[in-house]
Amino acid sequence: MKQRAVWSAVLVAGLALTGCGSATGSGSSSGGSDKKLVVWDWKSGEASSAQYVEKAKADFAKKHKDVEVEFVAQPFDQYYTLLGAAIQSGKGPDVILFNGGGQIRDRVDSLQPLDEYVGEDRQRLAGWEAFAKGGKTYAAPVTLQGHPIYYNKALYEKAGLDPAKPATTWAEFIANCGTITKATGAKCFALGNKEGYGIQFFLSAMASGVLTPQEYDNWIAGKRDWNSPNVKRLFELWKETGTAKLNNDGANSTAMFNDAFAVFQSGKAAHIIGLMSDIGHWKDFNEFVTPEKLGVMTAPTVTSGATPSLPYDGGIGYAVAKWTKDPKVAADLVRSLTSTDALKAFYANAGAITADTTIDVSASGPAVTTIVGALKTGKPAPHVALSSKSLDLMGRLSQQLLSGSTSVDEVVKQMAASDTAG
Amino acid sequence: MTIGKSLPSVRSASAGRAGGVPPSAPPPRDRAVSRRAAGGRRAEQLAPFVLVAPAVLILVLLRLWPLLLGVNFSFTGDGDRDGAMVGFANYVDLLHDPLFQQALRNVGLLVLLLPVAVAIPGLLATFIYLRVPGHRFYRSVYFFPAVLSPVIVGAIFNLLLSFDGPVNVVLSSVGIGPVDWLGDPDVAMFAVVGVHVWATFGMALVVFLAGFATLDAALLDAARVDGASLAQVIWHVIIPSLSRTIQFVFVTTMIGMLTSMFGLLYVMTSGGPEGSTYLPEYYIWIQQGQMNRPALASAASTVLFVIMLVVGLLQLKLLRRAGRED
Numbered sequence: 001m002k003q004r005a006v007w008s009a010v011l012v013a014g015l016a017l018t019g020c021g022s023a024t025g026s027g028s029s030s031g032g033s034d035k036k037l038v039v040w041d042w043k044s045g046e047a048s049s050a051q052y053v054e055k056a057k058a059d060f061a062k063k064h065k066d067v068e069v070e071f072v073a074q075p076f077d078q079y080y081t082l083l084g085a086a087i088q089s090g091k092g093p094d095v096i097l098f099n100g101g102g103q104i105r106d107r108v109d110s111l112q113p114l115d116e117y118v119g120e121d122r123q124r125l126a127g128w129e130a131f132a133k134g135g136k137t138y139a140a141p142v143t144l145q146g147h148p149i150y151y152n153k154a155l156y157e158k159a160g161l162d163p164a165k166p167a168t169t170w171a172e173f174i175a176n177c178g179t180i181t182k183a184t185g186a187k188c189f190a191l192g193n194k195e196g197y198g199i200q201f202f203l204s205a206m207a208s209g210v211l212t213p214q215e216y217d218n219w220i221a222g223k224r225d226w227n228s229p230n231v232k233r234l235f236e237l238w239k240e241t242g243t244a245k246l247n248n249d250g251a252n253s254t255a256m257f258n259d260a261f262a263v264f265q266s267g268k269a270a271h272i273i274g275l276m277s278d279i280g281h282w283k284d285f286n287e288f289v290t291p292e293k294l295g296v297m298t299a300p301t302v303t304s305g306a307t308p309s310l311p312y313d314g315g316i317g318y319a320v321a322k323w324t325k326d327p328k329v330a331a332d333l334v335r336s337l338t339s340t341d342a343l344k345a346f347y348a349n350a351g352a353i354t355a356d357t358t359i360d361v362s363a364s365g366p367a368v369t370t371i372v373g374a375l376k377t378g379k380p381a382p383h384v385a386l387s388s389k390s391l392d393l394m395g396r397l398s399q400q401l402l403s404g405s406t407s408v409d410e411v412v413k414q415m416a417a418s419d420t421a422g
Numbered sequence: 423m424t425i426g427k428s429l430p431s432v433r434s435a436s437a438g439r440a441g442g443v444p445p446s447a448p449p450p451r452d453r454a455v456s457r458r459a460a461g462g463r464r465a466e467q468l469a470p471f472v473l474v475a476p477a478v479l480i481l482v483l484l485r486l487w488p489l490l491l492g493v494n495f496s497f498t499g500d501g502d503r504d505g506a507m508v509g510f511a512n513y514v515d516l517l518h519d520p521l522f523q524q525a526l527r528n529v530g531l532l533v534l535l536l537p538v539a540v541a542i543p544g545l546l547a548t549f550i551y552l553r554v555p556g557h558r559f560y561r562s563v564y565f566f567p568a569v570l571s572p573v574i575v576g577a578i579f580n581l582l583l584s585f586d587g588p589v590n591v592v593l594s595s596v597g598i599g600p601v602d603w604l605g606d607p608d609v610a611m612f613a614v615v616g617v618h619v620w621a622t623f624g625m626a627l628v629v630f631l632a633g634f635a636t637l638d639a640a641l642l643d644a645a646r647v648d649g650a651s652l653a654q655v656i657w658h659v660i661i662p663s664l665s666r667t668i669q670f671v672f673v674t675t676m677i678g679m680l681t682s683m684f685g686l687l688y689v690m691t692s693g694g695p696e697g698s699t700y701l702p703e704y705y706i707w708i709q710q711g712q713m714n715r716p717a718l719a720s721a722a723s724t725v726l727f728v729i730m731l732v733v734g735l736l737q738l739k740l741l742r743r744a745g746r747e748d
Contacts, residue, residue: 078711080711081707081710081711084716088716106501106714107714109502109504194605194691194694194695195692195694196694249585249586249600249602250584250586250605252606252694252695253584253585253603253610253691254605259584388712388713389713392708392713395694396521396694396695396697399694399695399696400696403605403607403696405607405696
């Protein structure tokens with residue numbers, strides 16, 4: 001029995017440690033040869049992406065007839081674990097799909113800078129910053145991801161408010177929420193903060209209404225003053241949504257995906273800070289909140305001198321691994337994957353705001369038109385600029401703020417420490 | 423241990439056979455034959471090694487070697503310092519990470535809750551053994567959750583325990599305010615452990631029932647004749663007789679709690695709220711998969727391994743001593 005304990009322990013540790021080894025075991029799918037490129041993503045397996053992949057492949061075949069392309073769809077919840085193992089072994093795929101921000105920046109050591117290959121696409125595509133580090137670009141954007149504040153026009157009407165004129169200041173916003181809750185029983189915000197995503201969305205959506213443009217730009221550039229009154233104000237607003245009972249009950253145990261979205265869709269909350277692409281966005285909501293009932297508003301102004309703007313970044317983008325045989329060919333595949341034709345298919349089928357700003361979106365309803373119209377003045381989302389470690393910490397601290405077990409001062413202190421360390 | 427014991431016995435048997443004159447062995451005629459005989463002797467001496475080689479190789483290659491690699495990996499750096507030896511830097515990081523401290527505190531909590539997790543299947547098995555009315559029905563019902571995957575169990579209890587879920591509706595109907603089972607950091611860990619015990623006690627129950635099968639019924643009858651109460655029967659007859667089974671359940675339950683709650687945590691709380699339901703294995707996964715720090719994750723794995731070893735051995739020692747006293 002002692003032996004059993006020992007062996008069980010050895011087995012457990014062995015499994016935990018060899019997890020890396022077994023993950024790379026999908027031999028054929030990693031490491032392309034001269035005539036073959038292997039692409040890793042979590043999209044190509046979905047029916048809604050089939051046409052996109054097809055178009056991109058056709059475009060690439062025009063340039064390189066003799067090179068075979070293999071798409072390997074990995075499960076998203078294990079994607080970065082599998083990828084980490086592949087990177088560790090130095091024998092991963094040639095072209096890799098990444099989320100913008102921390103996920104790609106943490107791994108640029110294993111990626112090929114693409115600046116010399118994608119010059120022609122610079123103007124046509126938006127959202128490059130999310131895939132850049134140290135002045136170099138490591139991936140070409142496919143979709144844009146951002147955090148519009150969606151609202152339910154039907155609830156506004158029911159409460160006697162003008163759905164065409166959402167609040168422009170925080171005070172007005174709170175007053176409107178009060179009216180809506182009184183008239184319809186619906187909460188102000190649908191919030192899911194179980195995984196700590198709620199604060200990320202909130203921070204990004206509200207920041208442009210609180211920070212001055214200069215502060216905002218400094219934040220994105222990495223010069224973040226956590227002790228400034230406006231940064232503290234952001235976290236105070238977050239705390240206020242809890243104390244003033246603006247959120248749905250049990251926000252800390254509600255999953256953002258997809259319980260919080262369900263709260264909004266079912267009309268139990270008037271607003272939600274959602275996404276632009278992939279999930280939790282206009283197309284998803286349209287199932288219950290029809291396109292004409294779905295509004296998008298800019299962030300309410302909290303401090304004078306702030307200019308509200310849409311927070312968005314490159315959402316997902318394709319990068320080229322350092323170990324690929326011919327970076328030029330791999331970069332050409334990336335260019336095909338971000339060609340206008342391919343992206344048009346992606347927008348139409350998967351319901352994403354793509355990085356290509358030349359695509360016409362007027363058919364999808366007013367919310368989408370508002371979003372795309374706001375892209376020009378939009379700025380990178382503040383939470384994307386933070387490291388994964390700081391985001392993880394912020395998630396936990398935000399839960400403490402909601403439950404009242406910590407203070408804003410303590411939160412900014414810990415965030416400042418984590419931000420400078422990371 | 424099995425290998426260690428079997429080696430000498432096999433060798434002595436083969437040596438004995440080689441030393442004596444086997445009835446079928448041909449008498450030595452010339453050098454070639456004797457050389458062949460010597461070769462055969464050597465083959466016979468080597469045979470036991472060859473026979474145990476597959477088992478040893480599997481153990482060494484698939485268990486010990488990866489374990490050593492992992493421990494070695496935990497002394498290297500992450501990110502910029504990838505591959506470079508950093509000594510104990512990862513372990514220092516771990517000790518200073520409040521999240522890992524929380525994970526270790528939760529391990530402590532699990533150890534404290536262990537007797538409860540063992541007592542529940544033990545008691546229920548006792549009732550089944552003592553043939554309470556409907557014991558056949560209970561026997562199959564109790565085992566049922568053990569066949570469900572943790573993800574399904576987690577999803578079911580996510581619904582039941584959500585803020586506006588049925589459990590809170592029932593509670594509010596009897597005048598108890600809603601409890602945010604998975605959103606309150608003081609409650610969430612107990613909720614998850616409770617669900618884990620619910621989901622896994624069936625297996626321990628079966629082990630206990632198997633243990634009861636070896637119980638000497640005459641002892642029970644004797645105790646009854648002597649007028650022992652139910653509590654006395656359990657305390658003085660059943661528990662001492664089942665001490666080996668209890669030992670086994672203790673160790674397997676502890677291992678189960680430390681290593682197979684990942685699915686539940688992942689589905690039910692994602693380590694939250696406020697990091698209150700982190701366990702080392704969840705921490706390992708987060709560091710490796712989300713934070714891109716595989717070497718730190720290796721260090722955490724090593725710590726978890728050592729904890730398992732120490733806790734397991736301590737439990738065995740304690741229980742063995744208790745068993746001897748009886």
